[in-house]
Amino acid sequence: MxxxxxxxxxxxxxxxxxxxxxxxxxxxxxxxxxxxxxxxxxxxxxxxxxxxxxxxxxxxxxxxxxxxxxxxxxxxxxxxxxxxxxxxxxxxxxxxxxxxxxxxxxxxxxxxxxxxxxRTRGAIDIAGYRPAGVYTAGAAQRLCNMEGYMVGKEVVIFGSGDIGLIMARRMTLEGAKVKAVIERKPHSSGLNRNIVQCLNDYNIPLKLTTTISYIHGKERVSGVTINQVDKNKNPIKGTEEFIKCDTVLLSVGxxxxxxxxxxxxxxxxxxxxxxxxxxxxxxxxxxxxxxxxxxxxxxxxxxxxxxxxxxxxxxxxxxxxxxxxNETVKTTPGEGIGYIVPQNIDTEYNDDINLFMRVKSVCKDKKIVIRDGDKIILEKKRKHMIPSEMESININKELLKQITGNISVSVEEA
Structure with a gap:
């Protein structure tokens, strides 16, 4: 072949x-x-x-x-x-x-x-036994939407990635009670529109800077213990709360x-x-x-x-x-930028290109600045940026041909 x-x-x-x-x-x-x-x-x-x-x-x-x-x-x-x-x-x-x-x-x-x-439970190391009722959000989505199985009746979702948010709504529509979505970060990992459409519209609480510290149950999940976390994402003693549930969905990356x-x-x-x-x-x-x-x-x-x-x-x-x-120049993430794709650019490429990137933290009234060495070649003002939503910047082919050195991208005050 x-x-x-x-x-x-x-x-x-x-x-x-x-x-x-x-x-x-x-x-x-x-x-x-x-x-x-x-x-x-x-x-x-x-x-x-x-x-x-x-x-x-x-x-x-x-x-x-x-x-x-x-x-x-x-x-x-x-x-x-x-x-x-x-x-x-x-x-x-x-x-x-x-x-x-x-x-x-x-x-x-x-x-x-x-x-x-x-990512599975093994990657995040939650204490407890290994009872039935713990699923990744994507596995639960496939079982529910393609195989026709209802995975649980009382649900806690760990992680606020988009699949987890969407499954909060899906489980609710199928008759389950979603007790809470638990997120260790101070902000959601999913799109804003999914927070509104999948949580707020159904009165499902989103608990930020919180983690699941223990999964209860031997044969089947019987509940979870949650804790607030400090700036290093470690559980804070004295903040324990028990939530009764029979199912835990993981949406942790x-x-x-x-x-x-x-x-x-x-x-x-x-x-x-x-x-x-x-x-x-x-x-x-x-x-x-x-x-x-x-x-x-x-x-x-x-x-x-x-x-x-x-x-x-x-x-x-x-x-x-x-x-x-042709020879390429490198793109380097600067202050406030987590990564950039593509990592290398052929400046002789005869077409516009898009740089895709994510910011490291929630940003308000900032601008994305692209530099060729020390020279600013492009700026883009943004009212609001969050790590869960990818940013894209177009560099047209005329500007591309003017680039002489490596490119850096950073978040700066607007």
């Missing part, structure tokens, strides 16, 4: 990259998906709010995925389901195991689009799925846990590109699609020997 472009992952990032690769001249494109159907995480996201940027209308997750699946079929893109990629070799041969047995697939270029996975990337020699950014990429979304390995949540965790699927189109287009150009690679 030999293809111009092979995309690993059939979620929104993989679908967008595959369609764009085919539309930009790749004669043969293959998607490899480990699940039983294309669409990825979108299949279980039955709420609306997707597609406002990409399609200028509000869609559910399955509707959004369905549009790209239809495009992929119209472009005659091949795909393998129930197939797990085991290894990527130096010469871009992919070893995969699926319904047809062990496969060796040769690729001119590869797009990594494996998405991310949830996402980790990009990069075991394959590391085995292939791709360098990762310590801050994002995703590949270091340039503005073509190419990694440090020639011909291997990456996009979506495998690079950094996004808050909107529309931004995933935007990124995947860049990766798919350039993977196709690479396979056709039409991708010109």
């Amino acid at each position: 030999k293809y111009n472009v092979v995309v690993i992952g059939g979620g929104p990032a993989g679908l967008g990259a595959a369609v764009e690769a085919k539309r930009n001249g790749a004669k043969s494109v293959l998607i490899i998906e480990r699940d039983r159907e294309l669409g990825g995480i979108l299949n279980q996201c039955i709420h609306n709010g997707f597609g406002l940027h990409e399609f200028k209308e509000e869609l559910t997750g399955p509707e959004y995925a369905g549009r790209f699946i239809k495009m992929a079929k119209e472009e005659n893109i091949d795909y393998l389901l129930n197939t797990m990629v085991l290894n990527i070799t130096e010469n871009k041969t992919i070893e995969a195991l699926g319904e047809e047995g062990l496969l060796d697939i040769e690729a001119d270029s590869i797009v990594l689009a494996m998405g991310c996975r949830e 996402l980790i990009p799925e990069n075991e394959l990337s590391v085995d292939a020699g791709v360098k990762l950014d310590r801050k994002t846990s995703g590949p270091i990429v340039n503005n073509t979304m190419e990694t440090n390995i020639d011909g291997i590109f990456a996009c979506g949540n495998v690079v950094h965790v996004h808050d909107l699927v529309d931004f995933v699609t935007k990124e995947s189109k860049i990766a798919g287009k350039n993977a196709a150009l690479y396979s056709l020997n039409n991708l010109n690679t």
